Amino acid sequence: MIHSTPLLLGVHAHQPVGNFPHVIDDAVVRCYHPFLETMHRFPDFPFAIHISGWLLSYLLDRHPRTIVLLQEMVSRQQAELVGAGDTEPVLAAIPHLDRVAQLEAMAGRLEKHFGQRPVGAWLTERVWDPSVVPALHEAGVKYVMVDDYHFLCAGAAREQLGGFHRTEENGQCIDVFPISEDLRYRLPFSEAATTVAHIEGISEQHPDSAGIYFDDIEKFGLWPETYSWVYEKGWLEQFLRGVLDSSHIQPMHYRDYLAVNRPRGVIYLPTVSYSEMNEWTLAPKAARCYAAFLEQEKTAGRLDNRKAFIRGGIWKNFLTRYPESNWMHKRMLQLSRRFHALPGRQQSKALRADLHEAQANDAYWHGLFGGIYLPHLRRAVFNAIVRLEAGLDQLQPRPELERMDLDMDGSDELLYHNHALQIIIRPESGAAVTEWDCYGLQHNLGDTLARRDEAYYDKIRNGAVSPKHTGEGITSAHDRVAFKAEIGPDDLTPDASPCHSFQDWLDDDAVSYGEHSLQQSPHFSGGVADAWAVSKRYTLTDNRLTVNYRVESARKGAESHRFSTRLFLAMPSCDGPAGQFFANGRSQGGFGSPIEGEATSEIVLEDAVMGGKIVLRFHPPVRWQGAPHLTVSQSEAGFEKIMQALRLDLEWPVQMGKAHVIEVQTEVVPHG
Numbered sequence: 264m265i266h267s268t269p270l271l272l273g274v275h276a277h278q279p280v281g282n283f284p285h286v287i288d289d290a291v292v293r294c295y296h297p298f299l300e301t302m303h304r305f306p307d308f309p310f311a312i313h314i315s316g317w318l319l320s321y322l323l324d325r326h327p328r329t330i331v332l333l334q335e336m337v338s339r340q341q342a343e344l345v346g347a348g349d350t351e352p353v354l355a356a357i358p359h360l361d362r363v364a365q366l367e368a369m370a371g372r373l374e375k376h377f378g379q380r381p382v383g384a385w386l387t388e389r390v391w392d393p394s395v396v397p398a399l400h401e402a403g404v405k406y407v408m409v410d411d412y413h414f415l416c417a418g419a420a421r422e423q424l425g426g427f428h429r430t431e432e433n434g435q436c437i438d439v440f441p442i443s444e445d446l447r448y449r450l451p452f453s454e455a456a457t458t459v460a461h462i463e464g465i466s467e468q469h470p471d472s473a474g475i476y477f478d479d480i481e482k483f484g485l486w487p488e489t490y491s492w493v494y495e496k497g498w499l500e501q502f503l504r505g506v507l508d509s510s511h512i513q514p515m516h517y518r519d520y521l522a523v524n525r526p527r528g529v530i531y532l533p534t535v536s537y538s539e540m541n542e543w544t545l546a547p548k549a550a551r552c553y554a555a556f557l558e559q560e561k562t563a564g565r566l567d568n569r570k571a572f573i574r575g576g577i578w579k580n581f582l583t584r585y586p587e588s589n590w591m592h593k594r595m596l597q598l599s600r601r602f603h604a605l606p607g608r609q610q611s612k613a614l615r616a617d618l619h620e621a622q623a624n625d626a627y628w629h630g631l632f633g634g635i636y637l638p639h640l641r642r643a644v645f646n647a648i649v650r651l652e653a654g655l656d657q658l659q660p661r662p663e664l665e666r667m668d669l670d671m672d673g674s675d676e677l678l679y680h681n682h683a684l685q686i687i688i689r690p691e692s693g694a695a696v697t698e699w700d701c702y703g704l705q706h707n708l709g710d711t712l713a714r715r716d717e718a719y720y721d722k723i724r725n726g727a728v729s730p731k732h733t734g735e736g737i738t739s740a741h742d743r744v745a746f747k748a749e750i751g752p753d754d755l756t757p758d759a760s761p762c763h764s765f766q767d768w769l770d771d772d773a774v775s776y777g778e779h780s781l782q783q784s785p786h787f788s789g790g791v792a793d794a795w796a797v798s799k800r801y802t803l804t805d806n807r808l809t810v811n812y813r814v815e816s817a818r819k820g821a822e823s824h825r826f827s828t829r830l831f832l833a834m835p836s837c838d839g840p841a842g843q844f845f846a847n848g849r850s851q852g853g854f855g856s857p858i859e860g861e862a863t864s865e866i867v868l869e870d871a872v873m874g875g876k877i878v879l880r881f882h883p884p885v886r887w888q889g890a891p892h893l894t895v896s897q898s899e900a901g902f903e904k905i906m907q908a909l910r911l912d913l914e915w916p917v918q919m920g921k922a923h924v925i926e927v928q929t930e931v932v933p934h935g
Contacts, residue, residue, distance in 0.1 A: 268464075271473055272476050274312050279634055279643070281623075284325075287318070295322070299329060302336065303335065305503045305507065311383070317620075347384050351625070356582075362402075366404065383406045389540075390540075391533075397435045400436065408517075409442065411441035418571075422472075425466075426473055427441075429529050442478070451499065474512070487745075544581050544628070544630075545575055545580065581629070609658050614651060632898070638908075664679050676697070680700075680803070682702070683805055690776065694776040695764060714894050723750055724752075764830040767828045769827075775789050775791075784803070787799045794816055797813070806930060810926070811925070812927075813922060821918075833907070835870060835873045837854065838854060839855075845868075864884045866887065874933060887914070891910070
């Protein structure tokens with residue numbers, strides 16, 4: 264008997280909210296347009312496509328030729344549109360009301376521009392949590408796709424993976440397709456003819472089974488080596504022709520397959536993502552053990568049978584791995600509660616759009632992909648948070664000074680704001696500023712990332728190189744080792760303390776603060792052991808933040824001591840040419856190189872990307888040093904150093920037996 268394999272082929276196109284236009288334009292030229300152009304030449308090849316809402320909006324505005332191709336394929340029933348959360352949130356990480364709103368916003372966007380309302384939805388990073396089922400059902404979603412690994416983790420047998428199953432939560436049902444890991448690793452890296460032959464054999468081995476594929480479109484042109492392979496050498500066209508010429512493969516839409524087949528049973532999937540993500544989300548020590556165990560099982564030939572039982576972590580572990588991610592997430596949740604507490608008539612489209620942008624996934628995590636190490640992606644989230652908070656404050660004013668446990672760590676933070684600025688202070692962390700919002704610039708000056716250990720640093724320390732590729736096809740980005748910058752041991756040293764502003768020291772001892780007063784503005788008292796007493800007061804006046812210190816010691820001594828504080832300032836231009844550092848009225852260059860100068864009473868930081876300048880005034884004059892705060896991370900292109908913030912070290916001489924009054928005033932000046 265000749266069996267025919269239904270082939271369900273889908274691709275997912277996404278760019279992070281806030282990504283650089285030239286990056287997206289390059290993706291259009293090297294991937295999105297040539298992929299759609301090639302598919303357009305084969306009208307008998309049905310396929311599914313998901314384009315995230317923010318990227319789709321960009322393409323509609325900037326790349327109409329690409330959109331026309333897609334519109335034509337939708338009109339002739341070749342392309343099936345697949346929905347998702349509009350700004351590509353991890354649905355499991357946002358509240359139920361926002362899950363439904365995000366799904367409906369994306370479905371409405373597709374219906375408006377293409378006349379087709381999706382019945383399927385892409386789950387961001389294939390993060391599955393049973394709690395998302397009610398929102399999917401409520402939004403009219405009939406099916407989603409996850410990895411076959413998800414099914415194996417639930418105890419399913421491999422012969423069950425050729426079709427969809429049904430799942431439910433609280434009695435609300437959706438259907439779930441298992442994406443073939445084998446196909447994910449073959450397309451487009453194996454030879455086209457070999458891949459076609461493999462698909463032909465699926466139903467031979469398991470009758471009535473489908474070939475189920477849904478993965479990143481960026482593999483077809485943006486990943487290293489793939490543009491030449493897929494288009495110049497013709498892989499995609501060869502593959503499409505091979506499928507259409509085969510009498511053993513029947514390409515279909517997901518929705519059509521769903522309509523003519525019944526579910527293969529009920530299944531309950533555990534909270535899980537794809538296997539690589541489950542490794543990336545582990546803390547470094549655990550990730551090293553996990554990788555060693557995987558390698559042990561692979562060497563012993565047992566990995567295929569045991570992989571589903573070696574599960575790793577879950578996506579939300581990123582919120583514990585990176586305190587900066589947890590902070591953004593809890594700020595988003597705080598503002599979501601405020602938004603939904605408004606009367607319906609005040610829940611404007613603009614406020615909802617800002618809330619949805621604050622939920623975009625990329626800035627919250629990191630692995631081979633993910634963007635918590637990329638300042639411009641975190642900045643996009645904070646831009647949305649700051650805009651949303653300013654808009655909510657106009658409708659629902661807050662007290663100028665509040666105390667709450669924002670990040671849910673058991674310790675309260677202090678929120679101090681006026682119409683122009685907000686600082687959020689951690690009393691138990693040196694009374695330092697963890698967030699510093701400038702409402703006029705829609706920017707958080709405190710947005711940075713501490714250096715910390717990563718399991719993949721071992722590749723750098725051990726001098727790893729890319730394995731030599733053997734056999735057919737090309738090397739996957741998961742297997743490549745490349746360096747975009749020279750990286751030394753010092754670059755991999757974790758920070759000893761959080762990267763917050765106005766952390767204070769006397770000589771080399773950190774100042775700790777205990778008592779504090781909140782009558783008019785935050786005022787803290789503390790010191791160093793029994794030797795020094797230090798008080799610190801924060802004051803906001805219009806667009807100025809003033810920090811006043813009083814440093815004194817009852818003891819007497821002739822030797823000189825040092826009182827210092829450190830700032831981490833998120834300057835959006837980073838080490839680019841749009842940033843200029845001035846001290847005593849003279850240019851010191853940009854922000855990307857270590858600099859220091861003579862004592863000064865004023866430093867000015869100009870940043871054209873930010874759209875303003877920061878003016879720091881000191882009394883008495885300060886000795887200073889500036890340096891880029893750099894981290895090391897990996898991406899599909901290789902290991903790289905990234906500037907996260909400008910670090911400013913400020914120092915004043917102090918003597919025992921005297922009281923020293925120090926003032927630091929910071930003024931935020933938007934460009935006219």
